[in-house]
Amino acid sequence: MKEKVSPFLKRLSENPAIRQQYYISGFESADVIYNDPLMEEKHEVVKGLVHKYPNRALIKVSYLCAAHCRFCTRIRQIGNPEGTLSDIDLENILLYLQQNPQIDDVILSGGDPFYTPDITYKLLEKLQFISTVKTIRIGTRMPFQSPDSFHTKNISSLLNLINDIGKRIPLYILVHINHPDELNKETESVIKLLKEQKVTVLSQTVFLRNINDNFETLYLLFKKLYHLGVIPYYLYHCDHVKGLERFTGDINKEKEIAIRLRAELSGIACPLFVEDLEDGYGKMPVY
Numbered sequence: 001m002k003e004k005v006s007p008f009l010k011r012l013s014e015n016p017a018i019r020q021q022y023y024i025s026g027f028e029s030a031d032v033i034y035n036d037p038l039m040e041e042k043h044e045v046v047k048g049l050v051h052k053y054p055n056r057a058l059i060k061v062s063y064l065c066a067a068h069c070r071f072c073t074r075i076r077q078i079g080n081p082e083g084t085l086s087d088i089d090l091e092n093i094l095l096y097l098q099q100n101p102q103i104d105d106v107i108l109s110g111g112d113p114f115y116t117p118d119i120t121y122k123l124l125e126k127l128q129f130i131s132t133v134k135t136i137r138i139g140t141r142m143p144f145q146s147p148d149s150f151h152t153k154n155i156s157s158l159l160n161l162i163n164d165i166g167k168r169i170p171l172y173i174l175v176h177i178n179h180p181d182e183l184n185k186e187t188e189s190v191i192k193l194l195k196e197q198k199v200t201v202l203s204q205t206v207f208l209r210n211i212n213d214n215f216e217t218l219y220l221l222f223k224k225l226y227h228l229g230v231i232p233y234y235l236y237h238c239d240h241v242k243g244l245e246r247f248t249g250d251i252n253k254e255k256e257i258a259i260r261l262r263a264e265l266s267g268i269a270c271p272l273f274v275e276d277l278e279d280g281y282g283k284m285p286v287y
C-alpha cells in the first residue's frame with residue numbers, strides 16, 4: 001500500500017501518534033503478501049458486498065481513503081481503484097439485498113464512504129427504499145484525516161441525504177479514532193456537524209502497540225469522545241495481518257488496560273474490548 005497522507009495530517013506529522021499511524025517506517029517490507037484476516041473475499045457474493053453473517057451485509061463502496069493507515073486490515077486492497085463501485089455494481093448489490101430479505105442491517109465501509117460521496121449518495125438514495133433494510137451504518141475515518149472536506153458541496157449533499165434518511169431509519173455513523181491527539185478544533189467541528197444530523201455517532205478504536213496501548217491515552221480519548229457526545233463502541237485487538245505484526249500488542253496487557261478503563265470510566269464512555277475472530281464468529285468480547 002502506497003504512503004498517502006492528507007494535507008491536514010501532514011500539518012500534524014510532528015506528532016508521533018500521527019506519524020506512526022500514517023508514515024511508512026523502516027519496519028515495512030515491500031515483499032509481504034498481505035492476507036485477508038476476516039475472510040471477506042470468501043464471502044463477497046456480489047462485487048462490493050460481503051455477506052458473512054445471516055442478517056448483515058457489508059458494502060465496500062471503494063478501496064479509497066483520504067489517507068492510508070499503515071495498520072489497515074484491508075491493506076491488501078486500499079488505494080486500488082478497481083474496488084470503486086460502478087452504477088452496474090450498485091444495481092447488482094441492491095438486487096442482492098432485495099433477493100435476501102433476511103438482511104436487515106447494512107454497513108457501508110471501504111475504503112471510506114465519505115471519500116467517494118457521489119457513489120455513497122447514489123447507493124443510499126436507493127438503499128433507503130428497500131423495506132427489509134431496517135438499519136444502516138456508515139464507517140468513516142475522514143473526520144480525522146480530512147476535516148475540511150466536510151464543507152465541500154458533495155459531502156454537504158450527502159449529509160443532507162443522511163439527515164433525511166435518519167428521520168425514518170436508524171442510521172449510525174461509526175468514526176474510527178485511535179488517539180486523543182486526533183481530536184482538535186477542526187476534527188471536533190466535524191463531530192459536531194455529524195451530531196447535528198439525525199444519526200447516532202459511535203466510535204471504533206484499535207489497540208496499536210506503542211501508539212495507544214496505555215491506560216492514560218485511552219482514558220483521555222474515551223472521556224473526550226463521551227464529552228463530545230460520541231458513544232465509544234468497540235475497542236479492537238489489532239487484526240492479525242501478515243507483515244503488520246509490529247502494531248499488534250500483547251493481549252494480556254490490553255486486557256488489564258480494558259479492565260481499568262471499565263472501572264474508571266462511566267459505563268457509557270467505555271467501549272467493549274473485542275477481537276475479530278478469523279473463524280467466522282465475528283467480534284467476540286475479550287474476557
Ligand code: SF4
Nearest residue numbers: 065068069072111141
Ligand atoms: S481509513 Fe480505514 S479503510 Fe482507510 S486505510 Fe485507514 S483503516 Fe483502512
